Structures are given as structure tokens and as C-alpha cells.
Amino acid sequence: MTQEISIPGRYDRIIEVCKFVVGGAEQAGFSNDDLFKIELACDEACTNIIEHAYGAEDMGQIRVSWQFAGIAFTITITDEAQPFNPQDVPQPNVHAGPDDIDDLKIGGLGIHFMRKLMDDVHFTVDRNGGNRLVMTKYLVS
Amino acid sequence: MSVWEEQLTGDIWLVGVSGRLDQSQTTDLEESLQKLLIEGCNRLVIDLSEVTYVNSGGLRCLVTIWRQARDHGGNVVLCNLSDRISQVFAIVGFDKVFAIYSSRVEALESLAGDQAS
Numbered sequence: 001m002t003q004e005i006s007i008p009g010r011y012d013r014i015i016e017v018c019k020f021v022v023g024g025a026e027q028a029g030f031s032n033d034d035l036f037k038i039e040l041a042c043d044e045a046c047t048n049i050i051e052h053a054y055g056a057e058d059m060g061q062i063r064v065s066w067q068f069a070g071i072a073f074t075i076t077i078t079d080e081a082q083p084f085n086p087q088d089v090p091q092p093n094v095h096a097g098p099d100d101i102d103d104l105k106i107g108g109l110g111i112h113f114m115r116k117l118m119d120d121v122h123f124t125v126d127r128n129g130g131n132r133l134v135m136t137k138y139l140v141s
Numbered sequence: 142m143s144v145w146e147e148q149l150t151g152d153i154w155l156v157g158v159s160g161r162l163d164q165s166q167t168t169d170l171e172e173s174l175q176k177l178l179i180e181g182c183n184r185l186v187i188d189l190s191e192v193t194y195v196n197s198g199g200l201r202c203l204v205t206i207w208r209q210a211r212d213h214g215g216n217v218v219l220c221n222l223s224d225r226i227s228q229v230f231a232i233v234g235f236d237k238v239f240a241i242y243s244s245r246v247e248a249l250e251s252l253a254g255d256q257a258s
Contacts, residue, residue, distance in 0.1 A: 102208065
């Protein structure tokens with residue numbers, strides 16, 4: 001089972017991707033807790049594309065597909081942006097305290113969320129141009 | 142997302158938020174809080190009980206507001222986070238950054254204590 005959607009790279013359109021992917025994950029039988037994690041991971045992935053790969057809104061399309069095979073729910077997200085290296089995004093400080101508020105770097109939270117919320121996350125540069133992100137969540141009973 | 146404000150006591154204000162707290166929805170919240178700060182209301186309790194969703198854009202908004210309040214000599218505390226919203230804060234360690242209370246009363250007492258000390 002595979003489904004696909006394409007949206008313009010705008011923050012206010014990301015919710016369409018979230019609904020589309022969560023709908024698929026719901027059909028696959030994921031719990032509400034997992035649906036929330038999948039939604040947030042997709043949201044952060046699309047946000048990252050607009051913010052880091054395209055660099056601004058309305059710079060290109062975001063294509064999203066999901067596939068459910070066996071126990072693997074796989075989400076593939078592609079863009080037409082310049083090559084994006086996740087290593088270039090600074091690591092967030094996830095051990096900060098109240099006194100760190102003035103120096104707290106907010107960048108990098110999106111990738112951290114994706115890695116924490118999904119079971120597998122792979123970034124690759126597409127040989128035909130653009131970037132490809134593949135995230136998988138396993139349905140375990 | 143919708144935002145409302147209520148004076149709790151003296152210069153301490155409650156800001157309530159409902160719905161999705163993400164970067165496409167934070168303008169109302171930022172405008173509301175900017176208005177309060179300009180009016181000198183810089184000690185804020187933000188009640189997130191009706192927030193159903195938050196992402197990194199929403200967290201960024203809260204950090205920005207807190208910094209601005211501190212720049213004005215004030216403070217920001219949060220209260221009434223659902224389990225799901227608490228989970229999002231915990232994933233990125235923001236549960237240790239923000240002062241988070243389980244009720245408005247506790248949050249208010251904390252801010253009032255700041256003033257007393």
C-alpha cells in the first residue's frame with residue numbers, strides 16, 4: 001500500500017502532510033501515541049526542508065509518500081533543494097537548565113525530534129537533484 | 142490557535158493558549174505577549190492546558206517570549222501541560238529549562254514569590 005502527496009514548501013501547508021501521513025499510519029493500526037510521534041516527526045521534517053534546505057517559504061515543492069509493508073511504516077520525503085547535510089545543523093543542547101535560556105540554541109531540534117520519535121531516519125542526496133529523507137516506524141504489538 | 146489574557150494579580154498576567162502551537166500559528170501569541178510587555182506586564186503565567194500540539198516552532202516562540210520578558214525585568218512560567226505536550230518538552234530537555242507547574246495557583250505562587258524575594 002503506497003500513497004503520495006505534494007505540497008508547496010510553506011509552513012501553513014505542512015498540516016496537510018501531517019494529516020495525510022497520520023491517516024496512513026492510522027489505517028496501519030498504530031496507537032494514538034505513535035500517531036502523535038509520526039505526526040511530529042513529519043512536521044519537523046517538512047519544517048527542516050523549508051528552513052534549511054530551501055532556506056525560505058515558497059522555494060519549491062515537498063513530496064511525501066508512505067508505504068506500509070509487513071510491520072514497517074515508511075515515510076519518504078523529497079525536495080528539489082540544494083544538497084542538505086544534517087551534520088551541518090548544530091546539535092541542540094538537550095541538557096540545558098533555566099540559567100541557559102539566554103544562550104539556548106533552538107536550531108537542530110527538528111532533527112533531534114525525528115531521531116527520537118522514529119525508529120530509523122536516513123538522509124540522502126538524490127542523484128537527480130534534491131534531498132531524500134526516509135523515516136520508518138515499526139508496528140509492534 | 143486562540144489566545145486570551147487575564148490579569149491574575151498586580152502585574153502578573155495569565156496568557157491562555159488553545160489549539161496547535163507551531164510556527165504557522167504563533168503570530169497571535171507573539172502579538173498578544175508583545176502587547177503585554179509593552180504595557181509593562183512582564184510577569185506571565187502561560188497556561189497550555191488547551192494546547193493540543195506543539196513543535197519546535199512553538200517551543201522557539203516560548204523561548205523568545207521568555208527572553209523578552211527577562212529583558213524587561215520579568216519572568217515567564219508555564220502551567221497545565223498535558224502528558225503529550227510534556228512528552229514533547231522532555232524529548233528536547235525543555236522540561237528542565239522552563240519552570241513548569243501543574244496548576245495556575247502553583248504558577249502564580251511561584252511568580253509572586255519571585256517578587257517577594
